[in-house]
Amino acid sequence: MTTNKTKIDTLVVGAGQAGVAMSEHLSRLGVPHLVLERKRIAEAWRTGRWDSLVANGPAWHDRFPGLEFEGLDPDAFAGKDQVADYFEAYARTFNAPIRTGVDVTQVVRNSDRPGFTVQTSDGVIEAQQVVVATGPFQRPVIPPIAVQASSVQQMHSAAYRNPQQLPEGAVLVVGAGSSGVQIADELQRAGKQVYLSVGAHDRPPRAYRNRDFCWWLGVLGEWDAETMQPGKEHVTIAVSGARGGHTVDFRKLAQQGMTLVGLTKGFDNGVVSFEANLAENIARGDENYLALLDAADAYIARNGLNLPEEPQAREILPDPQCLTQPLLELDLAKAGVSTIIWATGYSVDYSWLQVDAFKDNGKPKHQRGVSSEPGVYFVGLPWLSRRGSAFIWGVWHDAKHVADHIVKQRTYLNYRDASQRQAEHQASSQPVSLMGAR
Numbered sequence: 147m148t149t150n151k152t153k154i155d156t157l158v159v160g161a162g163q164a165g166v167a168m169s170e171h172l173s174r175l176g177v178p179h180l181v182l183e184r185k186r187i188a189e190a191w192r193t194g195r196w197d198s199l200v201a202n203g204p205a206w207h208d209r210f211p212g213l214e215f216e217g218l219d220p221d222a223f224a225g226k227d228q229v230a231d232y233f234e235a236y237a238r239t240f241n242a243p244i245r246t247g248v249d250v251t252q253v254v255r256n257s258d259r260p261g262f263t264v265q266t267s268d269g270v271i272e273a274q275q276v277v278v279a280t281g282p283f284q285r286p287v288i289p290p291i292a293v294q295a296s297s298v299q300q301m302h303s304a305a306y307r308n309p310q311q312l313p314e315g316a317v318l319v320v321g322a323g324s325s326g327v328q329i330a331d332e333l334q335r336a337g338k339q340v341y342l343s344v345g346a347h348d349r350p351p352r353a354y355r356n357r358d359f360c361w362w363l364g365v366l367g368e369w370d371a372e373t374m375q376p377g378k379e380h381v382t383i384a385v386s387g388a389r390g391g392h393t394v395d396f397r398k399l400a401q402q403g404m405t406l407v408g409l410t411k412g413f414d415n416g417v418v419s420f421e422a423n424l425a426e427n428i429a430r431g432d433e434n435y436l437a438l439l440d441a442a443d444a445y446i447a448r449n450g451l452n453l454p455e456e457p458q459a460r461e462i463l464p465d466p467q468c469l470t471q472p473l474l475e476l477d478l479a480k481a482g483v484s485t486i487i488w489a490t491g492y493s494v495d496y497s498w499l500q501v502d503a504f505k506d507n508g509k510p511k512h513q514r515g516v517s518s519e520p521g522v523y524f525v526g527l528p529w530l531s532r533r534g535s536a537f538i539w540g541v542w543h544d545a546k547h548v549a550d551h552i553v554k555q556r557t558y559l560n561y562r563d564a565s566q567r568q569a570e571h572q573a574s575s576q577p578v579s580l581m582g583a584r
């Protein structure tokens with residue numbers, strides 16, 4: 147460890163979209179700050195996703211207010227590298243003070259003076275504020291039911307890149323949120339036999355009556371919902387911008403040859419078992435889909451909008467056999483399954499952040515990103531302030547709130563009472579009077 151010690155007012159850890167947004171607001175408000183990023187700007191978009199991933203929202207929506215995607219149709223879906231390029235370009239627009247290749251390894255509150263001592267792979271930093279922008283999706287989570295010893299290759303969706311990477315044979319994809327459903331679709335189109343384990347999900351229409359679902363969730367106020375509906379904690383959202391964007395339709399995937407199964411329950415001697423809840427999960431997803439169409443129709447009627455009717459959006463395909471007679475068990479060897487892909491989400495890693503800002507369950511204790519440890523802030527987490535918080539269009543607004551809070555606190559801390567002001571004034575005027583005496 148070098149002895150190099152830097153002092154900075156505000157340290158931002160992580161230069162994904164959350165860190166870049168934070169830096170923009172701090173720059174605008176004149177707060178001296180530094181962003182440390184262990185890899186590169188927007189690394190998660192660059193190397194942490196599968197090759198064909200495109201943004202889930204169209205380019206006009208999945209961006210920050212200050213910059214459009216260059217050379218991209220506003221209704222198109224940016225590829226993952228275009229998203230990474232976008233954030234790099236964005237950071238350049240305001241000359242963001244980002245240092246890449248620096249890992250923050252420890253943050254502790256100073257015991258004898260304000261602020262924090264930050265250990266990094268490139269020396270020690272003293273910071274008055276620390277903003278944690280390390281992302282909600284850090285550690286891939288594979289549930290404990292996963293088979294321990296098996297001839298089947300297993301990977302998390304974070305490690306999936308493309309169909310060529312997988313060995314010959316069928317694939318079981320566990321989890322049918324946006325990642326699982328897109329990966330399953332890609333593998334099936336590449337000629338693989340795919341089993342897709344479907345849990346509770348929402349599946350908004352990709353577009354309805356000439357408006358993308360991002361627009362609908364915006365005008366209907368759903369992105370701004372401040373609390374998750376009770377019971378929705380484990381409900382994923384199945385949307386896709388792949389191939390120009392289409393509504394996720396599980397019956398259509400089954401028609402293409404995919405076998406849908408219920409929630410994965412466990413493994414025993416090479417046999418995987420599934421909950422008997424496939425029909426219920428699909429029905430709930432349909433309900434969510436139709437409810438959005440209803441809300442959109444009501445919005446159009448109430449506001450007298452001239453948007454074309456789309457009755458065909460309400461047509462639901464007949465139930466496939468895998469839905470009416472669902473598989474409750476699958477012998478992996480007999481079915482020729484050579485790979486299991488766990489599209490089962492992520493958790494966070496705050497082992498380096500040794501401050502009093504966490505609940506008993508390890509989750510950050512905060513209000514709109516302002517943590518219970520004065521001077522520590524979080525941005526980019528799901529539901530930090532609202533439904534949109536972990537997404538590109540939401541994090542920018544949360545970062546603005548956090549930056550405003552930092553400025554308010556700095557104003558308090560910079561306050562000097564009359565005697566302090568006088569002492570400071572005298573100290574600063576002394577050299578002048580000395581010069582005059584010569």
Ligand SMILES: Cc1cc2nc3c(=O)[nH]c(=O)nc-3n(C[C@H](O)[C@H](O)[C@H](O)COP(=O)(O)OP(=O)(O)OC[C@H]3O[C@@H](n4cnc5c(N)ncnc54)[C@H](O)[C@@H]3O)c2cc1C
Binds near residue numbers: 203249250280325
């Ligand atoms: C598969 C997938 C697809 C998604 N698609 C979309 C989409 O289409 N639209 C959308 O709005 N959202 C999408 N999201 C959600 C979200 O926008 C992304 O996950 C986004 O990357 C989160 O940005 P972030 O800045 O909060 O975190 P990250 O992008 O993960 O950035 C955090 C950064 O912190 C760095 N870091 C971590 N720890 C340290 C440390 N100790 N020291 C230094 N640096 C550190 C990391 O290297 C990383 O670069 C998607 C998420 C996933 C998983």
